[in-house]
Structures are given as structure tokens and as C-alpha cells.
Amino acid sequence: MNRKYYFNNMWWGWVTGGYMLYMSWDYDFKYRxxxxxxxxxxxxxxxxxxxxxxxxxxxxxxxDFWNSVFFADTLGKMGLL
Structure with missing residues (x-):
């Protein structure tokens, strides 16, 4: 992992963590x-x-497994529904 990867992916962590902190800011609970x-x-x-x-x-x-047809097409296209 390099610095570029870390900074490109840190935003989801900050958004999720910030949301959790914001939602719990006014509440007083035991393990705050x-x-x-x-x-x-x-x-x-x-x-x-x-x-x-x-x-x-x-x-x-x-x-190439993650880019295969199994993940690219919907279930209807594959004839499973």
C-alpha cells in the first residue's frame, strides 16, 4: 500500500466515522x-x-475472475430468474 492508495480510499472511512460521531454527539450513554x-x-x-x-x-x-460475466450481468440476463 502506498500513500496515493491510502489518500484515495480514506474518504469513505472519514465520512462513515464522521457520521457516527455526529449522530452520537448529543447522546449521553455509558460507553461514549x-x-x-x-x-x-x-x-x-x-x-x-x-x-x-x-x-x-x-x-x-x-x-479476470472479478470482471467475468458472473459479476457483470444481472441475474435476469443469465437466465436465473
């Missing part, structure tokens, strides 16, 4: 600080987790 810490860690670690999942999936499959 723990929830905020986990949300902040998730915001930072989201691109790393995405890269790890993609890397692991591509170790067991090839990129």
Missing part, C-alpha cells in the same frame, strides 16, 4: 468515550483494511 475511540481508529484504519481484503482476495483469485 469507547465508541468515539473505536470510531476514530476505524476512520484511520479503513484504507488499510480495504487494502488487506483486496490483497487477500486476489491471492486466491485472478483479476
Amino acid at each position: 468515550l469507547l465508541f468515539w475511540c473505536i470510531s476514530l481508529c476505524g476512520m484511520v484504519l479503513y484504507p488499510v483494511a480495504k487494502w488487506y481484503i483486496e490483497d487477500t482476495a486476489l491471492k486466491f483469485t485472478r483479476p
Whole structure:
């Protein structure tokens, strides 16, 4: 993973984490600080987790598998419905 990949994929982590922090800002619950810490860690670690999942999936499959007809066409086109 390089810097470009991290910065291109960090936005989803920041949006999701920011939304969770925003929604829990006015509520007072028992584990508020723990929830905020986990949300902040998730915001930072989201691109790393995405890269790890993609890397692991591509170790067991090839990129052409993910671009095959099975994933490109809908179920109706394949005659399954």
C-alpha cells in the first residue's frame, strides 16, 4: 500500500466515522468515550483494511475472475430468474 492508495480510499472511512460521531454527539450513554475511540481508529484504519481484503482476495483469485460475466450481468440476463 502506498500513500496515493491510502489518500484515495480514506474518504469513505472519514465520512462513515464522521457520521457516527455526529449522530452520537448529543447522546449521553455509558460507553461514549469507547465508541468515539473505536470510531476514530476505524476512520484511520479503513484504507488499510480495504487494502488487506483486496490483497487477500486476489491471492486466491485472478483479476479476470472479478470482471467475468458472473459479476457483470444481472441475474435476469443469465437466465436465473
